[in-house]
Amino acid sequence: MNVLSVENVDKTFTLHLQGGLVLPVLRGVTFAVPPGECVVLGGESGAGKSTIMKMVYGSYAADRGRIALAHRGGELDLVTAAPREVIAARRDSMGYVSQFLRAVPRVSAQDVVAEPLVERGVEREVARDRAAELLARLSIPERLWALPPATFSGGEQQRVNIARGFAAERPLLLLDEPTASLDARNRAVVIEMIRERLAAGTGMLAIFHDHDVRDAVADRVVDVAAFTPAREAVAA
Ligand SMILES: Nc1ncnc2c1ncn2[C@@H]1O[C@H](COP(=O)(O)OP(=O)(O)OP(=O)(O)O)[C@@H](O)[C@H]1O
Ligand SMILES: [Mg+2]
DSSP, rough: OSEEEEEEEEEEEGGGGGGGEEEEEEEEEEEETTTTTTEEEETTSSSHHHHHHHHHHHOOOOOOOEEEEETTEEETTTOOHHHHHHHHHHTTTTTOOOOOOOOOTTTOOHHHHHHHHTTTTTOHHHHHHHHHHHHHHHTTOGGGHHHHHHHHOOOHHHHHHHHHHSSSSSSSEEEESTTTTOOHHHHHHHHHHHHHHHHHTOOOEOOOOOOHHHHHOOOOEGGGGGOOOOOOOOOO
């Protein structure tokens, strides 16, 4: 069984500030992510890659189609799931490394990374130890662990975000440009972490700007341009 199966998904945006213009962005999106494989979304800027990612994570609603996620021994259709089911799916079945860290004020970097484990019932001290291992592996200096990441550099924030996304093991991991602002050494660490998790059976859906990273980990590239409808906006 696939960890993710996307079937015939359409997405339009309605531009309320422009008299309700309807902008068709994606039509008939279909692909699957098997366990242990990394599927990369390709296509030019504006093709709809991040929009697909956000629909899978439940942040954007799809107009139609099916987005089936392996969840609690069965499948959850994220197109029709209730909000509390989406929250449960995020906790137990899919991780997401967004392009930018959404830093919570006053929470230390170590706790930001430990949080997904604590949410899943791991004892706080065990979760914090695991967080420390990840932060060390990603070369975040120990003096920063107790500080909130809001004032960290772009690359440091991105590494905290990666550590958080990798803290809990879930069947599906979504990666939106995780290595965009990393130096070569940290990029190599992230590639190694991705490979380890793939070998353990995690399925991944990823966007990589960097072709070297893509070539190092991708099993398959889905060309999102194939799902781009003619782009004239139509009046509602
Ligand atoms: N919330 C929104 N409201 C209106 N239009 C949107 C919204 N989000 C995305 N779009 C439009 O949908 C299209 C696809 O955007 P998306 O961000 O998915 O592209 P992308 O492939 O991720 O591009 P990039 O490589 O630049 O990140 C773009 O034309 C964008 O303007
Ligand atoms: Mg994008």
